[in-house]
Amino acid sequence: MASAPSKLYADDVSLLMVLLDTNPFFWSSSSLPFSMFLSHVLTFLNSILLLNQLNQVVVIATGYNSCSYIYDSSTSTNQGSDNGRMPARCVNLLQKLEEFVIKDEQLIKEGLREGIASSLLSGSLSMALCYIQRVFRSGPLHPQPRILCLQGSSDGPEQYVAIMNAIFSAQRSMVPIDSCYMGSSNSAFLQQASYITGGVYLKPQQPNGLFQYLSTVFATDLHSRAFLQLPKSLGVDFRASCFCHKKTIDMGYICSVCLSIFCKHHKKCSTCGSVFGQAQSDVNSTSNKKRKTPET
Amino acid sequence: MPQVRIIAKNFMDMVAALPAMKLDKLYENAFICEAILRSLPPLAKKYVLQMLCIEVPVTAKSMEEWVLPDGVSKHRVAIDRLIQLRIFTETVDRKRETTYTLNPIFQTNLKKLLLYGVVLPREPMPSNVTVRLPSSEDLEAFALEQWECFLLQLINSSQIERPSNISSSMMKIFQRGLLSQRDKEAPRLTESGFQFLLMDTNAQLWYIIREYISNSEERGVDSADLISFLLELSFHVTGEAYNINTLTEVQKNTIKDLADLGLVKLQQGRKDSWFIPSRLATNLSVSLTDSSSRKQGFVVVETNFRLYAYSTSKLHCEILRLFSRVEYQLPNLIVGAITKESLYSAFENGITADQIISFLQQNAHPRVAERVPSVPENVTDQIRLWETDLNRVEMTPAYHYDGFPSRDLFEGASDFARGYNALLWEDPEDSKKMSLVVKAENHVHMREYFSRQRQ
Numbered sequence: 001m002a003s004a005p006s007k008l009y010a011d012d013v014s015l016l017m018v019l020l021d022t023n024p025f026f027w028s029s030s031s032l033p034f035s036m037f038l039s040h041v042l043t044f045l046n047s048i049l050l051l052n053q054l055n056q057v058v059v060i061a062t063g064y065n066s067c068s069y070i071y072d073s074s075t076s077t078n079q080g081s082d083n084g085r086m087p088a089r090c091v092n093l094l095q096k097l098e099e100f101v102i103k104d105e106q107l108i109k110e111g112l113r114e115g116i117a118s119s120l121l122s123g124s125l126s127m128a129l130c131y132i133q134r135v136f137r138s139g140p141l142h143p144q145p146r147i148l149c150l151q152g153s154s155d156g157p158e159q160y161v162a163i164m165n166a167i168f169s170a171q172r173s174m175v176p177i178d179s180c181y182m183g184s185s186n187s188a189f190l191q192q193a194s195y196i197t198g199g200v201y202l203k204p205q206q207p208n209g210l211f212q213y214l215s216t217v218f219a220t221d222l223h224s225r226a227f228l229q230l231p232k233s234l235g236v237d238f239r240a241s242c243f244c245h246k247k248t249i250d251m252g253y254i255c256s257v258c259l260s261i262f263c264k265h266h267k268k269c270s271t272c273g274s275v276f277g278q279a280q281s282d283v284n285s286t287s288n289k290k291r292k293t294p295e296t
Numbered sequence: 297m298p299q300v301r302i303i304a305k306n307f308m309d310m311v312a313a314l315p316a317m318k319l320d321k322l323y324e325n326a327f328i329c330e331a332i333l334r335s336l337p338p339l340a341k342k343y344v345l346q347m348l349c350i351e352v353p354v355t356a357k358s359m360e361e362w363v364l365p366d367g368v369s370k371h372r373v374a375i376d377r378l379i380q381l382r383i384f385t386e387t388v389d390r391k392r393e394t395t396y397t398l399n400p401i402f403q404t405n406l407k408k409l410l411l412y413g414v415v416l417p418r419e420p421m422p423s424n425v426t427v428r429l430p431s432s433e434d435l436e437a438f439a440l441e442q443w444e445c446f447l448l449q450l451i452n453s454s455q456i457e458r459p460s461n462i463s464s465s466m467m468k469i470f471q472r473g474l475l476s477q478r479d480k481e482a483p484r485l486t487e488s489g490f491q492f493l494l495m496d497t498n499a500q501l502w503y504i505i506r507e508y509i510s511n512s513e514e515r516g517v518d519s520a521d522l523i524s525f526l527l528e529l530s531f532h533v534t535g536e537a538y539n540i541n542t543l544t545e546v547q548k549n550t551i552k553d554l555a556d557l558g559l560v561k562l563q564q565g566r567k568d569s570w571f572i573p574s575r576l577a578t579n580l581s582v583s584l585t586d587s588s589s590r591k592q593g594f595v596v597v598e599t600n601f602r603l604y605a606y607s608t609s610k611l612h613c614e615i616l617r618l619f620s621r622v623e624y625q626l627p628n629l630i631v632g633a634i635t636k637e638s639l640y641s642a643f644e645n646g647i648t649a650d651q652i653i654s655f656l657q658q659n660a661h662p663r664v665a666e667r668v669p670s671v672p673e674n675v676t677d678q679i680r681l682w683e684t685d686l687n688r689v690e691m692t693p694a695y696h697y698d699g700f701p702s703r704d705l706f707e708g709a710s711d712f713a714r715g716y717n718a719l720l721w722e723d724p725e726d727s728k729k730m731s732l733v734v735k736a737e738n739h740v741h742m743r744e745y746f747s748r749q750r751q
Binding site: 012043046047050051053054211212215216219220221223225226227228231 | 330333334338339341342345348349361362363364366367370371406410411549691
């Protein structure tokens with residue numbers, strides 16, 4: 001129609017889902033103290049809400065054992081005219097965060113997990129996507145959603161399948177996943193997430209200036225991204241984790257039916273139950289065109 | 297098609313037009329910084345945020361590296377806007393290098409906003425003092441009623457039953473440009489007046505407020521003060537009561553005018569009196585940006601050119617009467633018909649077919665709004681056809697030349713005019729009379745041509 005109805009939402013209205021890593025194992029060893037990190041993030045959230053009165057911010061805490069919504073600007077008490085109550089907003093968020101961390105800690109004591117200290121990123125990603133789906137279904141007029149992962153702890157290969165599923169569903173619903181990784185080495189999961197969904201992956205060189213990184217790169221609304229130079233990913237680690245031992249592998253076996261990945265040859269696929277051929281040569285002769293044998 | 301547009305959303309132009317001194321004074325108020333930041337184009341907003349913690353000047357060259365080649369034009373628009381509003385200061389140093397710095401007052405205020413937030417100059421009154429506060433529905437209804445009453449008075453002063461307190465001189469100012477008064481005739485809605493009625497409430501509100509502000513100097517009120525007060529008002533919480541004694545004398549007068557427009561409701565308690573901002577007031581700063589809310593439609597147009605409007609509003613009836621024949625008026629329904637005669641009178645008033653169609657489309661009843669098209673095609677086509685019926689004659693200012701001394705000169709002149717693509721008409725060749733008609737804008741060229749030929 002020539003005369004489009006007056007737009008309720010301008011191009012730059014965004015819904016920002018922030019996934020906040022609260023993993024105590026990481027923050028106790030990090031060079032940037034958690035309190036500093038929080039003050040950078042809170043200022044960043046304030047600036048997002050300042051940019052447009054229709055902008056919406058939702059914060060999800062990613063803990064060690066659990067994840068939870070800790071802040072939603074659309075349901076906070078002083079919604080509509082968030083005037084001069086910034087302290088109230090922060091107090092609200094910090095209180096919820098504290099409750100969450102205490103609860104998360106109790107869960108650790110109950111089910112003591114050993115080994116790598118990774119956060120439950122898959123859980124919080126799924127929660128963010130669920131929230132976004134709800135926004136999508138609320139009507140034709142909704143803000144442009146995007147996800148920002150503020151992650152510090154290292155990847156948990158045991159979450160590989162869940163995270164990849166989340167990434168692909170984000171890609172399907174055209175939701176970019178931005179990631180700001182605070183850890184020491186790069187995160188393969190987040191690199192892949194941002195690469196696949198068209199988001200930005202950034203590892204701040206100087207964590208002390210986190211706010212500047214956040215405001216320069218991650219405050220950009222989706223509309224403006226088309227015109228701006230944003231950090232491009234150089235070399236994404238595309239390595240997958242195997243389903244059987246949850247190890248990151250360079251080369252492996254793939255089920256031809258369900259594409260599950262294994263580090264060793266199995267007789268039967270543990271995911272879909274299809275029976276694999278015995279020897280390499282047999283497989284090749286029956287359906288050479290379809291299968292990609294991993295060892296060629 | 298000539299189109300006179302009411303520029304209703306040029307708040308920034310208005311602020312930019314303020315003298316530098318006043319502008320700097322405005323930025324001392326953190327609310328204004330916030331409102332202005334929100335009204336900037338997206339790219340400009342981003343630049344401000346990016347520069348927020350940078351104290352040193354940033355060169356234009358490095359700034360250009362922020363954008364992709366595709367975005368250069370948007371980049372320029374954003375930078376120009378920022379300079380215009382004096383948020384960025386442009387300096388050219390000895391090496392001919394252009395650098396930008398953020399306005400320090402603006403910068404400090406924004407930083408304060410981000411870190412600590414700002415507190416309104418007045419607190420809401422405790423609920424034990426203000427006993428009978430209106431519910432949010434009541435307040436909404438009050439605001440709408442007040443606003444509609446005002447609009448009705450604006451377009452048709454005779455229809456009004458309960459005139460508002462807005463002085464007639466003030467009304468005249470608002471009506472300026474919207475109504476045209478010919479001698480001894482009832483005032484008529486002009487083209488821009490009709491466009492005004494078509495706009496959504498936020499845009500209308502902004503237009504009126506703009507007139508109110510631009511007229512403020514005549515009333516002895518400083519326009520910068522007024523702008524800052526209005527913006528501040530928009531950050532108050534809807535439905536809360538604020539003590540009137542916290543206002544200055546000028547602001548008290550202003551708030552009375554605003555109450556007549558439905559922006560605030562005034563209430564009188566035993567000791568104090570207070571004002572309660574309505575949604576209209578809190579939307580003031582929203583209406584500065586392009587985003588605007590949409591009202592629910594009420595009009596159903598059928599293929600037989602009949603028009604059903606589910607509305608109790610007198611204003612809607614008045615608007616429909618502008619281009620249709622209203623047949624019945626039931627308590628909640630207005631039935632009308634779009635006829636050739638009714639449309640002709642609308643076209644005579646300078647209303648265009650497109651405006652009528654877009655009005656019908658934008659206000660389509662939810663039941664028909666889902667349909668594509670929401671207004672039947674045969675109706676829209678016929679409205680356009682009737683309009684083109686009137687536009688068969690195209691007017692072009694022109695000069696008529698005749699009495700050429702020779703056929704050669706005549707033909708030379710007509711060729712010359714043809715060269716400028718300015719020849720509108722010439723005598724057919726067999727005719728004895730030699731005359732031609734040339735566009736008025738090329739008269740100078742023709743004169744030069746003739747004087748050259750005479751030599």
